[in-house]
Amino acid sequence: SMFLNTLTPKFYVALTGTSSLISGLILIFEWWYFRKYGTSFIEQVSVSHLRPLLGGVDNNSSNNSNSSNGDSDSNRQSVSECKVWRNPLNLFRGAEYNRYTWVTGREPLTYYDMNLSAQDHQTFFTCDSDHLRPADAIMQKAWRERNPQARISAAHEALEINECATAYILLAEEEATTIAEAEKLFKQALKAGDGCYRRSQQLQHHGSQYEAQHRRDTNVLVYIKRRLAMCARRLGRTREAVKMMRDLMKEFPLLSMFNIHENLLEALLELQAYADVQAVLAKYDDISLPKSATICYTAALLKARAVSDKFSPEAASRRGLSTAEMNAVEAIHRAVEFNPHVPK
Structure with a gap:
């Protein structure tokens, strides 16, 4: 109380002014982030990082104190424990996700x-100079649009102006x-995107604006080629898909954010090329920091497969698990811990 009594009015004025300044800066940053990415930064941080932590603590304490709250409580707990994670094996929204909705009447994608x-699309497919080109300006707004029909209409509007690669991408997605229709549109996108990439490649050193445009054109080209490889795998041309993915990884080795190696793992497993799968895992699997369920479960599969032929429960109970068997068990635990929903 003595400390509070010694505070002068100047302190309260300074405190009020400082808090107002900080609030104003937060508001400006929030406005800028929303304009650039189409979503609230504070909401995104709360949902992606804070709520899983707080929800996990609450759920553990409630499980210890109340074990008979019924199915509704368990459902609420499972929802709050859920962590949204980017999925590099993502399906095609029109040809696959929507088909699931037509068959089951349920929406597979959450808000x-x-x-x-939406954040990925705006990061990969837009740049600051888009407003200088009418078709790109339309697509910049289209990626922020929440209504699917409005996005599709905007893509058609952009194509009326010129051959816009990102417009073809949106229509393909x-x-x-069908996958065949998507592949056809992606091939048109590749033709347009390759031309833009070559033009911006020649101008990238003329200034920061051209450099940003070239970076965007590179992202667009890599995305199109990756999706074409995924189309080939979906349509049964798995070996062709593997070749396309390997060529793409050699051509753009630094663009790891697309996680093309995980699409490659999927295709190699389908071909039962386990030695090639192991080679990819050796390069991308980090034991201390698992990157995805694909990597974790693929590593567990290979380790379990290596010991499965000679494994005997009776022998293991007598002599204990060997080193290889222990490694397989640890890999399975690691995978289930990373994503417990895959075995279901």
Whole structure:
């Protein structure tokens, strides 16, 4: 109380002014982030980072204190424990996710899934100079649009102006109802995107604006080629898909944010090329920091497969688990801990 009594009015004025300044800076940053990415930064941090931590603590304490709250409580707990994670094996929204909706009447994508996709689309497919080109300006707004039909209409509007690669991407992802249709649109996108990439490559050193445009054109080109490889795998041309992915990883080795190696793992497992799978894992699997369920479960599969032929429960109970068997068990535990929903 003595400390509070010694505070002067100047202190309170300074405190009020400082808090107002900080609040103003937060508001400006929040406005800028929303304009650039189409979502609230504070909401994104709260949902992606804070709520899983707080929800996990609350759920553990409630499980210890109340074990008979019924199915509704368990459902609430499972929802709050859920962590949204980017999925590099993502399906095509029009040809696969929408088909699931037509068959089951259920929506496979949550609001937060759509939010993550919207952020990725705006990061990869837009740049600050888009307003200088009419078609790109339309697509910049389209990626922020929440209504699917409005996005599709904007893509068609952009294509009326010129051959816009990102417009073809949006139509392939959302309007195409089959993988064959999506592949056809991605091939058109590749033709347009390759031309833009070559032009911006020659101008990238003329200034920061051209450098940003070239970076965007590179992202667009890599995304198109990756999706074409995924189309080939979906349509049964798995060996062709593997070659396309390997060539893409050699051509753009630094663009790891697309996680093309995980698409490659999926295709190699389908071909039962386990030695090649192990080679990819040796390069990308980090034991101390698991990157995805694909890597964790693939590593567990290979280790379990290596010991499965000679494994005997009776022998293991007598002599204990060997080193290889222990490694397999640890890999399985690691995978389930990373994502417990895959075995279901």
